[in-house]
Amino acid sequence: MTASVLRFRQWMFKSSGSDEWMPAVVPGCVHADLLRNRVIADPFGSDNERELQWIDKLDWDYETRFDVPAEMLLLPSLELEFDGLDTYADVSLNGRPVLSADNMFRRWSADVKGIAAEKDNVLRVVFRSPVREDLPKLQALGIALPAANDQSELGGLGDDKISVFARKAPYHYGWDWGPRFVTSGIWREARLAGWRGSRIADFFIRQDEITAQTARLTAQVEVRTLAACAAVLRISEGGRRWERQVELRPGTDVLSVELELEQPRLWWCRGLGKPERHAFKAELLRLDDGEPIDEATVVTGLRTVRLNTERDERGSRFVLELNGVPVFAKGANHIPHDSFPSEVPVEKYRAEVEAAAECGMNMLRVWGGGLYEDSAFYDLCDEHGLMVWQDFMFACSMYPSDDAFLASVAAEAEDNLKRLRRHPSLVLWCGNNEIDSAWSQYDEQGGWGWKGRFSAEQRSAIWSGYEKLFHVLLPRAVEAFSPGVPYWPSSPLARLSGDAGQHGHADAGEGDVHYWGVWHGMEPFEAFRGNVGRFMSEYGFQSFPQLSTIRTYAEESELELESRPMLAHQKHGGGNQRIRHFMNLYMSEPKDFPSFVYRSQVLQAEAMKEAMEAHRRAKPYCMGSLYWQMNDCWPAASWSGIDYFGHWKALQYQAKRSFRETLLSFGDSGGLRSLHAVTDRPGGVRGRLTLRLLEFDGTERRREAMEVRLDEAGSSVLLAFRDEDWLGGLPADSAVLVAALEEDGGAPLAEAWHYFVPLKQQRLERPRIAVTEAEDGSWTVSSDTLARQVRLAAEQAGRFSDNFFDVLPGLPRTVSFHGASGQPARPGRISWMSMQDTGADRIEGGS
Missing domain, CATH: 3.20.20.80 (Glycosidases)
Incomplete structure (x- = not known):
């Protein structure tokens, strides 16, 4: 295919009522651009948030000027493409309107063939104020739909909560952990794309049947064609090739090729196996001469996922099964x-996902009051074997259900399902966060008190709209565009039956x-x-x-x-x-x-x-x-x-x-203290458990050992006891029971400390803590008496492999230090503190 892409480099912006243009960064948003131009103070500084609420009441103009290479201008198709416009935007090219957008979560495009010129093109994007755009919708509706976290008063709107009308990140209107900054801007990439012939617009590997022996797949290739021609569609992976002859006709068509792989490498989450991925390539070739028309590559993992909600003797299960294996x-x-998502570098996603992996996690939930994340986030989850629970972007509010709103959501769902469906990490789509339980349709006394604000007729209409959105539109979209991934209507939710038991407790x-x-x-x-x-x-x-x-x-x-x-x-x-x-x-x-x-x-x-x-x-x-x-x-x-x-x-x-693979944990069982062991290791664990009763000065008073065998299917109670029986007369405020599990062969698996009285009642002395460097570059932390929650701090940027831990004489801790890049580094000067150093009657620790 002859194709070309032009990315716009230099942007300017201004408020629509001003003549003063300022430099802008795209992708970006108006708040970040105002800060870069020193028009506003740091939005995150002091209590500046309150002083910046004027920004969302204005319209904002963004403009770029560009030339188009002559050879690109000759291509029969020229389109403006926007991966994200936030939110109400009117786009014009050379003074001619070409596009009007109203959904932050959608991709937008416009045909500009015949409008674009070779020289001095002017592309303008005018963002209409979300506040002024949506206030009339509230007035026209005549009722105030619940929006629990919309900080309308801070935004100068009193009780007028308008966030539900915009298909825009809900948290931009404020939440109980975040500020209210209602943004506008070109928040994802913008470009001019030209092409001739045929173009692969989407490439998806549908997973029809996956077993350890065979993967039966369907390659679905969405093709846009300008001029009819005969072609060959070729799919290849790892040296294997599948082909079929196709007739390409003007318009858009989805072409399919059935594939079969023997002994496929499956994608597993952390702890169960490797997150294997396969690279599939789709090529369109002219039938007559074999010349390439277009090609695309998709990297995906092969796996099955099922949400098991079958009834059992204790209610109903809620367990995700990956390749047939139940996963905790x-x-x-x-x-x-x-708050300004265009400002997030890929390094921040990498740090989060690598931290999750290091901490033994196998899942992150992308919560419904935020946004459908950047593709880099899902790529990293694929790579590191982290499953993703993905909410649609609805949270803690009741939403409109008029035809225009539902049509916008349908397009949003299609865009994001098609963008994200290649990621094997995405194992669950959820309709919304907390709306079902907040409204509590089937329990008159349940919920957050929303229903009582409305008449019976209004309540019926609101709930009917809810069901259209979360029980009809979205599950159908998931089935159509991301088959094989389960859908759950709302979180929390007990089950789908229409009665009081529907709501999660x-x-x-x-x-x-x-x-x-x-x-x-x-x-x-x-x-x-x-x-x-x-x-x-x-x-x-x-x-x-x-x-x-x-x-x-x-x-x-x-x-x-x-x-x-x-x-x-x-x-x-x-x-x-x-x-x-x-x-x-x-x-x-x-x-x-x-x-x-x-x-x-x-x-x-x-x-x-x-x-x-x-x-x-x-x-x-x-x-x-x-x-x-x-x-x-x-x-x-x-x-x-x-x-x-x-x-x-x-x-x-x-x-x-x-969250480590094998856990020792003290709890309560049948009125006794209990020591539990649980492992997520496939095949279970065999090892030796050692229990030591120690005074706070490190003196050992009792030791016992036992062989244990753990099944990965559940939790085991290794020991049940009364505190006084283990103490044997030793003061409860001066002793600790330390349990350690070693694998056969001596490798440490897990450790748990049980204090016989709460922290506030423990007889703690001021510790003398020492931190010494070993030849291998690690650091050993020791103390002359029990030191609770020792926190290490380094002079250099980075972090220790462990921190906020307890130290006993004879039980030192060994840690390593990694710099900001994640690589081993020198920490510089190390300081520390413990619980004993931070009380009102204590002296601060040394360094």
């Missing part, structure tokens, strides 16, 4: 990496569960143990980011919980005081604000340890644990394990321990 999903919920025994009793309900951490469902797709607890992150939005004099910047960067009302409440419950008073920040992270890690390990102890009843949340979109106090600048909090290190 371990991971977290992913949100956009930035921790004791429902079916479906997936969002359990927020500990944070929102102010229940103690121990409540995680008794609230375990079949698949825990959300749960969380907040902490502050590290101090250097806080200092990007707060001055030294503002480092206190109720300062303006601190409240501006805590989006959950009362969140800072909620952290303080739980800290007072489980810990002594911190001595200062830096100590409070450190202890907030320890507190979060302890809460999530309770949850993650309760879920894994319940295997196979529970088959998934995805905490809220993996990352941040700005620097703030939040539920994340990794802050906006990529710093790991204590939670992330705890996830690495709690």
